[in-house]
Amino acid sequence: AQTVTQSQPEMSVQEAETVTLSCTYDTSESDYYLFWYKQPPSRQMILVIRQEAYKQQNATENRFSVNFQKAAKSFSLKISDSQLGDAAMYFCAYRSAWGAQKLVFGQGTRLTINP
Amino acid sequence: DAGVTQSPTHLIKTRGQQVTLRCSPISGHKSVSWYQQVLGQGPQFIFQYYEKEERGRGNFPDRFSARQFPNYSSELNVNALLLGDSALYLCASSLKAGGAETQYFGPGTRLLVL
16 A cells, blocks of 8 residues: 655745755555645645655645656655745545545645744 | 535434535536545545546445446445444545546535434
């Protein structure tokens, strides 16, 4: 079974600075997808960024980028120019390319932005 | 366009009761998945339905069941509620059932079992 581990329960960063959230995963599959979701206090899970395992190029979405290391099974999220609205729980998630659309989530990292 | 909607937003039940949660996917989306998120943890996969057929089931007891209707909306039923069923129940929809599809989440239903 696949597992996802987020080793940082909490992180904090000054507004406008850069922060990196860590995520490692365990799988024997070669074809899969990785995601970062953001969950603000409103509870709604919002997709931040996704990465296809077959792509070597790291995904980027505006201020959000990932460092995908397939051999190391590592998938970190970098947030540049942090904004107050970035404060939320961040979840790393894994999904196999085959079978059910089952997302396997990590435990989450609570990100605080200091003004 | 409206996003994924769920009802009710909050619910309080007592042990042993039964509950039904509802989800309407984004218009045009045919796949619906359900997740349980216990406080302080990441969501856990319960079910996926596509074209009214169950496509996947997580490690949950038979007290949990679901179905999908012809309009692609879905219901999650939980029988014989336990205190441990208290959680946020999230619904996610996607256009198709495939692994490449992005899933969009609803705001969730907060269930409290007393």
